[in-house]
Amino acid sequence: NAGVTQTPKFRILKIGQSMTLQCTQDMNHNYMYWYRQDPGMGLKLIYYSVGAGITDKGEVPNGYNVSRSTTEDFPLRLELAAPSQTSVYFCASSYLHTGELFFGEGSRLTVL
Amino acid sequence: AQKVTQAQTEISVVEKEDVTLDCVYETRDTTYYLFWYKQPPSGELVFLIRRNSFDEQNEISGRYSWNFQKSTSSFNFTITASQVVDSAVYFCALSDVSGNTGKLIFGQGTTLQVKP
Numbered sequence: 001n002a003g004v005t006q007t008p009k010f011r012i013l014k015i016g017q018s019m020t021l022q023c024t025q026d027m028n029h030n031y032m033y034w035y036r037q038d039p040g041m042g043l044k045l046i047y048y049s050v051g052a053g054i055t056d057k058g059e060v061p062n063g064y065n066v067s068r069s070t071t072e073d074f075p076l077r078l079e080l081a082a083p084s085q086t087s088v089y090f091c092a093s094s095y096l097h098t099g100e101l102f103f104g105e106g107s108r109l110t111v112l
Numbered sequence: 113a114q115k116v117t118q119a120q121t122e123i124s125v126v127e128k129e130d131v132t133l134d135c136v137y138e139t140r141d142t143t144y145y146l147f148w149y150k151q152p153p154s155g156e157l158v159f160l161i162r163r164n165s166f167d168e169q170n171e172i173s174g175r176y177s178w179n180f181q182k183s184t185s186s187f188n189f190t191i192t193a194s195q196v197v198d199s200a201v202y203f204c205a206l207s208d209v210s211g212n213t214g215k216l217i218f219g220q221g222t223t224l225q226v227k228p
Binding site: 031033035040041042043044045048050056058088090092094096097098099100101102103105106 | 116121145147155156157159162164203207209212213214215216217218219220221
């Protein structure tokens, strides 16, 4: 089983560039999430989706956008990259709103 | 506001020692779920346990055990006879049940180093 797949695993961006982190899951989960992990800060929720066509902001949404056109895919768009967006990004999905989250392997992004 | 606090930033033990990772949470919800995740040096997040607020029984899984106490809003994790492979960052998390979104609120994480 592929589970939750994120691409790319590593990326270096220049300030002001844009990019999309891809996330796809093959478990038919309705709930999907994007978190970022900074050293010593735990995981912070960027955006989430409770189903296709529905997205909402999390705790730290500024500088990001998402879309959810299908159940499987939940891409995260970074517009005008800034050094503060240097982080490790995790995509996750869940079958139930009370269930555990299944995480992708993470994407390490560096903005220089 | 909901919050998870893992006061121990780093813990270092020698192999075979027992170690307890503390987790304290804040919530006004009467129904909620608590989780522990492990993040080994390879970076992935591994689910360890999910516990609902109505089940205060302690749980044991091999060398791992969890102590849930609603009276003190704590959900502590103990590793018995620690091994080098237990070296990782451990996260405690609380579900945000409002709106049925499934969002998790994570603590800052505790880095456990087990020395041989």
